[in-house]
Amino acid sequence: MFMLEPGVPAMSQAFAVVIEETDHNFSAYGPDLPGCVATGASRDAVLAEIRPAIAFHLEGLAADAEPQPVLRSSVASVQV
Numbered sequence: 001m002f003m004l005e006p007g008v009p010a011m012s013q014a015f016a017v018v019i020e021e022t023d024h025n026f027s028a029y030g031p032d033l034p035g036c037v038a039t040g041a042s043r044d045a046v047l048a049e050i051r052p053a054i055a056f057h058l059e060g061l062a063a064d065a066e067p068q069p070v071l072r073s074s075v076a077s078v079q080v
Contacts (some may be wrong), residue, residue: 016073017050019043031073033057 019028026046029037036057040046061068 013071015054015071016075017047018075019046030054032069032071
């Protein structure tokens with residue numbers, strides 16, 4: 001669980017995540033979280049990996065006294 005301070009959990013927050021299928025696996029990244037990436041053998045696996053990756057990324061920002069990310073991205077599907 002992500003904590004702003006030891007023992008003080010942060011409020012739950014939703015982040016946009018992009019999932020891409022490659023020839024061999026799936027990858028995911030958060031556009032508002034530069035450098036936060038994960039891979040997995042399936043879509044479900046990569047989603048299971050990106051959640052703790054985001055928490056770890058946010059914990060690292062807090063530990064380094066860096067600002068928390070500003071959420072600017074959203075996701076939409078466009079049918080053509």
